[in-house]
Amino acid sequence: MSRKPPGLASLTRHRLTSAQFSSHGSALRSTNAQAFETQLAVFRSLLQQFAQTHAKDIRSNPSFRAQFARMCAAIGVDPLLASSAKDGGGGSVWSQLLGGTVNDFYFELAVRVVEVCGRTRGENGGLIEVRKVREGLVAAGKGVGGEVTEDDILRAVATLKPLGSAYSVIRVGSKPYIRSVPKELNTDQSAVLEAVQVLGYVSVSMLMVNLRWARARAQTAVEDLLGEGMLWVDRQSEEAEFWSPGFMLESEEGGTG
Amino acid sequence: MGNTSSRVTAQDKAILDLKTQRDRLHQYQRRITVLTDRETAIARAMLAQNDKKRALLALRRKKYQETLLAKTDAQLAQLEQLTSNVEFALIQKDVVFGLQQGTRVLREIHAEMGGIEHVEKLMGDTADAIAYQREVNEMLAGQISNQDEDEVEDELAALEAEVNGGAKVQQPLPSVPDTQLPERREGLETPEREEPPAQAERREAMLA
Amino acid sequence: MSTTTPFFFPREYSFPPFFTRQTNLTTHHAQLIKWAALVLAYCRHHRLFKLSLSSAISDPLSSTAEPTSDTTASDLFHNRQLNRRLSLADAREVLDFLRRDGRVEPVDGTTGDVVWVYWRTPEEWAGLVEAWVDETAQRGGVLTLYELREGDATRGAEFHGMDADLLQKALGVLVKRGKAQIFGQEDSLGVKFF
Numbered sequence: 001m002s003r004k005p006p007g008l009a010s011l012t013r014h015r016l017t018s019a020q021f022s023s024h025g026s027a028l029r030s031t032n033a034q035a036f037e038t039q040l041a042v043f044r045s046l047l048q049q050f051a052q053t054h055a056k057d058i059r060s061n062p063s064f065r066a067q068f069a070r071m072c073a074a075i076g077v078d079p080l081l082a083s084s085a086k087d088g089g090g091g092s093v094w095s096q097l098l099g100g101t102v103n104d105f106y107f108e109l110a111v112r113v114v115e116v117c118g119r120t121r122g123e124n125g126g127l128i129e130v131r132k133v134r135e136g137l138v139a140a141g142k143g144v145g146g147e148v149t150e151d152d153i154l155r156a157v158a159t160l161k162p163l164g165s166a167y168s169v170i171r172v173g174s175k176p177y178i179r180s181v182p183k184e185l186n187t188d189q190s191a192v193l194e195a196v197q198v199l200g201y202v203s204v205s206m207l208m209v210n211l212r213w214a215r216a217r218a219q220t221a222v223e224d225l226l227g228e229g230m231l232w233v234d235r236q237s238e239e240a241e242f243w244s245p246g247f248m249l250e251s252e253e254g255g256t257g
Numbered sequence: 258m259g260n261t262s263s264r265v266t267a268q269d270k271a272i273l274d275l276k277t278q279r280d281r282l283h284q285y286q287r288r289i290t291v292l293t294d295r296e297t298a299i300a301r302a303m304l305a306q307n308d309k310k311r312a313l314l315a316l317r318r319k320k321y322q323e324t325l326l327a328k329t330d331a332q333l334a335q336l337e338q339l340t341s342n343v344e345f346a347l348i349q350k351d352v353v354f355g356l357q358q359g360t361r362v363l364r365e366i367h368a369e370m371g372g373i374e375h376v377e378k379l380m381g382d383t384a385d386a387i388a389y390q391r392e393v394n395e396m397l398a399g400q401i402s403n404q405d406e407d408e409v410e411d412e413l414a415a416l417e418a419e420v421n422g423g424a425k426v427q428q429p430l431p432s433v434p435d436t437q438l439p440e441r442r443e444g445l446e447t448p449e450r451e452e453p454p455a456q457a458e459r460r461e462a463m464l465a
Numbered sequence: 466m467s468t469t470t471p472f473f474f475p476r477e478y479s480f481p482p483f484f485t486r487q488t489n490l491t492t493h494h495a496q497l498i499k500w501a502a503l504v505l506a507y508c509r510h511h512r513l514f515k516l517s518l519s520s521a522i523s524d525p526l527s528s529t530a531e532p533t534s535d536t537t538a539s540d541l542f543h544n545r546q547l548n549r550r551l552s553l554a555d556a557r558e559v560l561d562f563l564r565r566d567g568r569v570e571p572v573d574g575t576t577g578d579v580v581w582v583y584w585r586t587p588e589e590w591a592g593l594v595e596a597w598v599d600e601t602a603q604r605g606g607v608l609t610l611y612e613l614r615e616g617d618a619t620r621g622a623e624f625h626g627m628d629a630d631l632l633q634k635a636l637g638v639l640v641k642r643g644k645a646q647i648f649g650q651e652d653s654l655g656v657k658f659f
Contacts, residue, residue: 122495201481229492232482236549241481248477265648265657272607273648273655280611280653 062149109156117180124245125229126181132246188221201243293319304420472510484549500559509584514628517579522553590635598658610654
């Protein structure tokens with residue numbers, strides 16, 4: 001850029017220069033856009049090559065998958081959603097780039113997640129911690145082709161969005177849960193569930209002490225959750241205890257007889 | 258189950274009878290081992306007391322039971338042959354007779370099963386026990402072949418060696434012939450024997 | 466006939482609320498299903514063919530009692546470690562649930578306290594016996610019920626050592642199908658397979 005000479009004349013020249021620059025800029029930009037498109041095409045084909053060579057790894061290695069997800073996010077593409085029509089192809093970017101391998105992986109995983117949710121809905125009212133889903137998948141024994149992480153589960157659930165709001169991820173405290181029923185939790189109910197996470201169960205007294213609630217409020221909240229099938233009650237203790245059904249999905253063996 | 262025509266033939270029924278006898282035998286074989294084990298233990302205990310007479314009695318009793326079982330086993334094997342015969346109708350009478358014989362022997366065995374409590378009587382000193390021992394001796398007389406008798410004596414000798422740790426018994430017993438070596442016996446003797454009460458008590462205690 | 470390997474209880478057996486009847490209908494249904502599965506698995510492992518509800522529920526005086534043969538199942542409904550037990554009424558409900566499923570049947574001539582637990586139904590047993598008869602080419606031959614249960618030839622077969630009455634029930638299934646006939650005296654029954 002040339003130095004600006006002082007005075008009105010310089011201002012005029014500057015404007016001209018900017019105009020020149022902007023026209024030049026747009027000329028540049030259109031040139032760059034071409035280059036950019038070319039670069040993207042090259043990048044995609046490299047990615048494709050890489051994917052084909054390492055398809056097995058991508059399928060079995062969770063950090064690889066996470067890496068790809070990040071890379072796609074970096075170029076502004078959501079890997080699991082179907083690409084827009086202008087690309088001409090059907091299916092997600094994953095399936096285009098990777099020949100369907102990883103897409104299949106998440107699709108199968110989503111199916112397994114739905115199975116676990118369905119299987120356990122009777123005992124947990126349709127609310128299940130993602131960690132427990134993972135343990136439920138392990139318990140079901142069907143190899144999903146290597147390790148499955150909680151992130152993978154979350155990504156798989158995301159693919160179910162087009163199915164409507166039936167399956168969604170909610171947070172209780174810091175932990176992610178999958179909800180497969182339309183029932184939404186109010187703040188009190190969420191608070192109770194969060195409290196249950198600590199010991200696996202709560203009593204009305206515990207809620208009163210820890211959350212400083214009146215008895216009626218605590219009672220209502222637990223009874224609501226009980227009514228929704230999201231908690232089980234043990235009445236053989238001194239005070240009734242309300243337990244998270246997730247306990248029954250743990251992978252260690254139970255007591256021997 | 259009221260079928261008009263039964264598909265079960267007379268041969269089937271005979272086979273069932275045969276197999277039922279064999280099942281009973283199977284059951285007895287299991288249970289009689291309890292008895293014979295006990296009888297062996299009694300014989301051993303008697304030898305430790307230098308009471309060869311009673312040891313011998315226990316072993317004879319055991320031998321008798323074993324021969325009964327062996328006899329029936331042989332009979333059953335024969336019957337099995339007969340019943341599998343295609344010309345069954347012709348030999349049916351033989352089979353029926355054979356089964357009857359078998360039943361008789363089984364009844365004897367069954368009587369032998371009389372009771373484990375009776376087995377203990379082989380050692381006792383009460384009038385009742387002595388009478389029982391005499392009864393058994395009489396019953397066994399003529400029932401045991403010479404060969405069986407030999408085998409019994411061999412078993413006695415073996416047990417003796419076991420009990421005495423190889424050393425021969427030296428001290429003579431009052432009113433009992435001092436026999437070191439097994440002898441062939443034609444008849445059976447049932448001597449009345451006095452035993453010092455202290456020794457009897459000790460024996461009882463041992464078996465408790 | 467006891468097994469040497471211990472029974473591995475499912476996870477829910479260590480879950481205290483498992484022993485309290487849940488009020489939510491869906492939860493209760495899920496609970497019943499789990500209890501039913503546990504009863505069948507337990508009886509299958511211990512080769513219990515019958516269950517006496519009253520003895521299973523009552524606490525034996527000797528707290529270290531092992532589950533014996535016959536009908537006692539002292540740790541089925543009672544988790545000593547957890548100090549939780551299923552009530553008599555709730556246990557009965559589990560058995561009723563199994564009954565509707567064809568897996569439990571009251572034993573004839575009893576008050577309903579003693580029941581058959583069909584971790585294998587009479588039909589399933591019949592199938593096993595029939596398979597063995599075919600494997601050993603014994604169709605047309607006569608077998609005593611005793612030898613089917615206790616004979617050396619059937620050692621290793623699933624039905625070896627099974628309950629005598631249940632075996633008769635199973636054979637009854639085959640009789641109804643015209644595949645067998647039972648005959649002989651009460652205490653020495655035989656069966657012929659066609």
